[in-house]
Structure formats: structure tokens, C-alpha cells
Amino acid sequence: MRSKPLVVIGFIGTVLDAADGPGRWERWRPTVALGMFEDLLVSRVELLLDERRYAKLAERIRADLGQVSPETEVRLHDTFLADPWDFEQVFAALHEFARRYPFDSEREDYLVHISTGTHVAQICWFLLTEARFFPARLLQTSPPPKQRVGDAGKYTIIDLDLARYDRIAQRFARERDDTNSFLKSGIATRSPTFNRMIEQIERVAVRSKAPMLLLGPTGAGKSMLARNLFELKQSRHSLKGRFVEVNCATLRGDGAGSALFGHVRGAFTGAQGERAGLLKSADGGLLFLDEIGELGLDEQAMLLRAIEDKRFPPLGGDREVSSDFQLIAGTNRDLAEAVAQGRFREDLYARLNLWTFYLPGLKERSEDIEPNLDFELERYARQQSERVTFNREARERYLRFAMSVDATWPGNFRDLGASVTRMATLAPQGRITVEVVDEETRRLGRIWGNSRRGGNGGDDDALLETLLGDRVADLDRFDRVQLVEVLRVCAASRSASEAGRTLFQASREKRSSTNDADRLRKYLKRFELEFAQIREAARG
Incomplete structure (x- = not known):
């Protein structure tokens, strides 16, 4: 099968390519060397240069490349850079070139030559190629150990798809697994649906700063996941500020706006001084608004403005304050239904609904009850400095109950944590027995009002x-x-x-x-x- 034509894109080497007279053939010139590799057949070279300064050099390179590789076409692109060491200038020029160039990946293969140009140019080539503005691989050429006439030196093709490199891919896979485990607080969850969702959340958290909406019943772990996401982003140096958590269900009246957006002195009765507000406290960090469905319509309007403009006025104030925070919102309500009923702003819901994830309750993840049981036992051991275990029969009996239709778990993981704490506290000699389990399951039945125990319907x-x-x-x-x-x-x-x-x-x-x-x-x-x-x- 015939391979596609190969196109190389790169800067003219104003130092390395610059040589004149017969002696130039005794020097290694990276652009001319592109035509000298027997196993690298270059169909076309797209050469970027300042034609006002280097037109003569470009024509010499075109002629010399034509001698060593007559089938290689050279096209010149006038690219003016006032300062080739200015990152903004170089990046903008290469980005514009990529935007205008008629790439045809179906018919041609592309290499970006990074051995010529400044170090700044090399960085910009890498960034734009890695981001797929250039649908190409990187080409690195180097001179031979000793200058010899006709020696092209060596070349290396670098594919930025890191999955092609086994050791790197394995390392990233391990890091991804570690990250997913961290987001799950180290719990070895077994639900395929939940695990896939955590993988998606990890990718979104690393790549996006857009708001995220976590849905799910009370006690499903929204608050813990939000805090873990903050610590993950902080470890990646993408957040410098604090983690600020707010339960919107506790905010009412003037106090809601004041708590979130701050106030100036005299904004309302009792406002004897100024207050910065929680949104300002989250500047540079992550703001977790739990139970956002309980927020009033006025506060929703101000929040939307703060998300979009990163600016908002405190209550009673004329001068706006700024705060650049990432927002994670949580709710156990159906916000789409709340929008239909006029209790939640449609524009705010649309802004939050870009990344929406549903955290299922314990009843929906029965296969994850056992690993969460072990997690709660470990947490009890850390908090109380005492390790408590089940005997085998007691563990099996508790798990049968926990995964049965009688176990409704209305408080989800909070219910499970409280249940483990009670059993561990009452366990004789640090061992949870069948008697302790039976007493606990009867207690849960009473707490939940579950008259189905005993099977009578x-x-x-x-x-x-x-x-x-x-x-x-x-x-x-x-x-x-x-x-x-x-x-x-x-x-x-x-x-x-x-x-x-x-x-x-x-x-x-x-x-x-x-x-x-x-x-x-x-x-x-x-x-x-x-x-x-x-x-x-x-x-x-």
C-alpha cells in the first residue's frame, strides 16, 4: 500500500541553516538535511521565514534541497516576528498559520520540525500540536557526531498520543486509577455505572473550570465528592484558594444574600459593619453550594451574574467586588421540575447543567454496600483509635439485611455510617456479634418505620x-x-x-x-x- 505524501512544516534556521559558498556542504543544515534521509521521503516543506530579511537564504536552501531531493517541493510563508523570543507573538503567529493552512489529513501526513527556530518557537510548536491545531507529529533532527560531507545526521518522530508509549501509558493509567480511588475516598466500589461516572468526573475536573452539578438523594456523598474534587484540583495547582461549603437550605431572607454576597454597612437592619460574603471567600478556590434548589430567586439571579461575570455587588453597595471561583452545586431536588414550576431560574439551570452527574443512593448501589461497610469500619478505627471487626456469621447476616428489600436506607451513607458506629460502640471486646447485628437491624426497622420485617407485607x-x-x-x-x-x-x-x-x-x-x-x-x-x-x- 502506497503511503501518503509527507509534509514537513518548520521555521527557517537563521543560524544553523545559514551557510554560503562551497563550504556550506561540509556543515550540517537541518532544513537541507530533510531531503537527505533515505527512509524519510519528504514530499513538501512548508518553510516559515521573514522574507524581508531571509529571502536570499531561503532561495539558497530551496536550491540545495532540490539538489539532494529533487522531488521535494519548498513553499515559503512570510512570517514576521518583531521579537522571536516573545511567547505571545510567536504563539499568535503559529496559531494564525494553523488556522489558515488547508490541512488535508485524509491525503497527507504532517510533521512539525522543531529543530529550527528559538526555544520559544519549539514550545509553541509543541502546545499547538498537542492541542491538535496542527494535525501532526513532531520531527526532531540532530547533527552527526562528526561533521561529514553528505551525512544527514539523525531524526526522531515524536507522536504526542502518549497512549502509544507503553511505559508512559502504564504510568498514566496508574495515576488515573489512583485519582479515581482518591475521588471515591479509597473505597473499592464495584458498581460499573458508578465507576464510569467517577472516571468522567475526573476528566472533567482536570480539563474544565465550568460549573458542575451533582444530583442525588441526601447522604449520597455529594459533599465528600466536592471536597475530594477540590483537593484533586489543588494538587494539580489549578486552584489556589479555599474550599467553601454552603448549605443553601440554611439561608433565609436578607441573611441569604448577605452570607453569599456580603453587605455594606447599613444595608439592612442590623448590618452595623461590612461583610465580605462567602463568594468572595472562595476567590481562587472552589465554592460548593449544597441544596442549591433551596436558594431564593433573587439570590439565584445574583449567583448567575457572579458565575458569568465573576463580579457582583454586595447587598446595599454600589461598587462591585470580584471573585473568580469554580462552582460545584448539589441538590436532591429535580431542578428541571423546579424550573417548570417557577421555583428555579431557567437561565441558571442552563448554566449549571453543562456537567451534571447523578450520585445514586445506597439502595441503587447494593453491590457497593460491602466496600462501604469496610470504609466505615476503618473510619471508626481512625476516629476512636480502636479497631472493631465482625465475626463471619455477623458480617454475613448484616450484609444480607443491608442488601434486602427491608433495608430502605433513606439517609443513604449517613445511615450506614451511623449504623456501623452504633455496632462498633456496642461490640464486646471489639468484636461485632450476631446479637449486636440483630439488635441493630431491629433498631433500623423502628427508625425507618419498616413494618415489613417478618415478611407480612x-x-x-x-x-x-x-x-x-x-x-x-x-x-x-x-x-x-x-x-x-x-x-x-x-x-x-x-x-x-x-x-x-x-x-x-x-x-x-x-x-x-x-x-x-x-x-x-x-x-x-x-x-x-x-x-x-x-x-x-x-x-x-
């Missing part, structure tokens, strides 16, 4: 009868058992999407696209039921 059967009435008698036993479980999940979920994710967890991971809420609606329609109707009946 209880409240779920009552809910079924409330919703269907006399139609219950028409159900096959198979349909009744299935519908009871669906109703139980719907009653414990905040939205149809959350209920669908719980019910269809296994099958949804095998499909490229999912609409769990729609699948649930179609199922409920068979029984003339709707999700909102179930939630209302469950609240009694």
Missing part, C-alpha cells in the same frame, strides 16, 4: 388496597407480588426517575441509553396508576 399491602380498591381481587398472585414491590420503591423515592433507576438497575447497565421514568410510567399505566398518585397515597 403490612403497609405495602395497605397501600396496594388504597390505590386499587376492589380491583385488587382481579390481580394474579404474580402481578400482586411484583406490584407491591414497585409501590414500595415508588413510595420511598422522590421522583419517577429515582424509582426507575432503583427498579431497573441491572438491566439499565446493559443498555446504551435509558429512560427509567418512562419504563416505570408504562408499567404503572397497566394498573391505571401514576407516580404522583402513589406518593400522595403513601404520605397518607
Whole structure:
């Protein structure tokens, strides 16, 4: 198969290429050497130069290159640089060249020659090629150990796709695994869906400064993930400021605007002095606004301006203050529904919705209960300086309960952490026994109001009868058992999407696209039921 024509792009070497007279053939000239390699057949050289100063040199190089490689065409590009050591000038000139040049990667291969030009030019070549402004590889040439007539020296082609270099690729893979583990607080999670999401979050965190929206029920780990993201970005030197966390559910009235944006003296009753505000405190750092769905509409408008302009006025003030922070927002609400109801600004939601990730609750990640159990035991050991373990039968019994339909985990990982703390505290001689586990599972049943323990169906059967009435008698036993479980999940979920994710967890991971809420609606329609109707009946 015939290879594509090879095109080399580079600066004229105003020092290394500059030689005159017959003696020039005894010198190594990098641009002329491009035509002297037997295994590097260059079809065309695109030569950048200041024609007002180096036109004569360029013509000599064109002629000499024609002697050693008659098939190589040389094209000259007038590129004026007032100061070839000025980074901004050089980068702008090469960027403009890349923008105008008619690259045709389907028909030609490209190399960027980095052996000529200043060190600044070499850096700019690298940055623009790595960013794919130049769809090329780098070409580095070097002189022979001893100058010999006709010796072209050596060349190296550098592919900036680091995945091609095994040792580098392995190192980056290890670092990526370490980073993902860090974002998961070292927990060896087993859910494929969750692990893929963490990988995406890591890539976004490293490459983007745009706002990020974390969805999920209370206790799903949004706050911990936000703090881990801050520490990751800080370790990569992309943030210099603080981590500032705000629970928007605690902000009300004038206090909300004052806490976030600060105020001037006399802005409202009781404002006896100035206050900087939390957005200003997060300047250069990361601001985590948890429960952002609870923020008032006025504060939402000011926040949108602060995100877009990085400037905002404090309450009661005329002079704006600046703050350049990265925003991560968290909520357990359906913000799209809140927008439809007029409780959340559509423009702010659009600004936050660029990078949205759903952190599933514990019930949706049953395979991750065991590694999180080990994490909570380790955390207890660090905090209390005492290591507590399960005996085997107790551990198996607790895990069976934790992964059963009776374990609703409404507080998610907070519930699990509290449960482990209670068992570890009550464990005799640092050993959690079956008796401790049984006492804890009974306690959780009481806390959650779960009357299903013992298998009698209880409240779920009552809910079924409330919703269907006399139609219950028409159900096959198979349909009744299935519908009871669906109703139980719907009653414990905040939205149809959350209920669908719980019910269809296994099958949804095998499909490229999912609409769990729609699948649930179609199922409920068979029984003339709707999700909102179930939630209302469950609240009694």
C-alpha cells in the first residue's frame, strides 16, 4: 500500500541553516538535511521565514534541497516576528498559520520540525500540536557526531498520543486509577455505572473550570465528592484558594444574600459593619453550594451574574467586588421540575447543567454496600483509635439485611455510617456479634418505620388496597407480588426517575441509553396508576 505524501512544516534556521559558498556542504543544515534521509521521503516543506530579511537564504536552501531531493517541493510563508523570543507573538503567529493552512489529513501526513527556530518557537510548536491545531507529529533532527560531507545526521518522530508509549501509558493509567480511588475516598466500589461516572468526573475536573452539578438523594456523598474534587484540583495547582461549603437550605431572607454576597454597612437592619460574603471567600478556590434548589430567586439571579461575570455587588453597595471561583452545586431536588414550576431560574439551570452527574443512593448501589461497610469500619478505627471487626456469621447476616428489600436506607451513607458506629460502640471486646447485628437491624426497622420485617407485607399491602380498591381481587398472585414491590420503591423515592433507576438497575447497565421514568410510567399505566398518585397515597 502506497503511503501518503509527507509534509514537513518548520521555521527557517537563521543560524544553523545559514551557510554560503562551497563550504556550506561540509556543515550540517537541518532544513537541507530533510531531503537527505533515505527512509524519510519528504514530499513538501512548508518553510516559515521573514522574507524581508531571509529571502536570499531561503532561495539558497530551496536550491540545495532540490539538489539532494529533487522531488521535494519548498513553499515559503512570510512570517514576521518583531521579537522571536516573545511567547505571545510567536504563539499568535503559529496559531494564525494553523488556522489558515488547508490541512488535508485524509491525503497527507504532517510533521512539525522543531529543530529550527528559538526555544520559544519549539514550545509553541509543541502546545499547538498537542492541542491538535496542527494535525501532526513532531520531527526532531540532530547533527552527526562528526561533521561529514553528505551525512544527514539523525531524526526522531515524536507522536504526542502518549497512549502509544507503553511505559508512559502504564504510568498514566496508574495515576488515573489512583485519582479515581482518591475521588471515591479509597473505597473499592464495584458498581460499573458508578465507576464510569467517577472516571468522567475526573476528566472533567482536570480539563474544565465550568460549573458542575451533582444530583442525588441526601447522604449520597455529594459533599465528600466536592471536597475530594477540590483537593484533586489543588494538587494539580489549578486552584489556589479555599474550599467553601454552603448549605443553601440554611439561608433565609436578607441573611441569604448577605452570607453569599456580603453587605455594606447599613444595608439592612442590623448590618452595623461590612461583610465580605462567602463568594468572595472562595476567590481562587472552589465554592460548593449544597441544596442549591433551596436558594431564593433573587439570590439565584445574583449567583448567575457572579458565575458569568465573576463580579457582583454586595447587598446595599454600589461598587462591585470580584471573585473568580469554580462552582460545584448539589441538590436532591429535580431542578428541571423546579424550573417548570417557577421555583428555579431557567437561565441558571442552563448554566449549571453543562456537567451534571447523578450520585445514586445506597439502595441503587447494593453491590457497593460491602466496600462501604469496610470504609466505615476503618473510619471508626481512625476516629476512636480502636479497631472493631465482625465475626463471619455477623458480617454475613448484616450484609444480607443491608442488601434486602427491608433495608430502605433513606439517609443513604449517613445511615450506614451511623449504623456501623452504633455496632462498633456496642461490640464486646471489639468484636461485632450476631446479637449486636440483630439488635441493630431491629433498631433500623423502628427508625425507618419498616413494618415489613417478618415478611407480612403490612403497609405495602395497605397501600396496594388504597390505590386499587376492589380491583385488587382481579390481580394474579404474580402481578400482586411484583406490584407491591414497585409501590414500595415508588413510595420511598422522590421522583419517577429515582424509582426507575432503583427498579431497573441491572438491566439499565446493559443498555446504551435509558429512560427509567418512562419504563416505570408504562408499567404503572397497566394498573391505571401514576407516580404522583402513589406518593400522595403513601404520605397518607
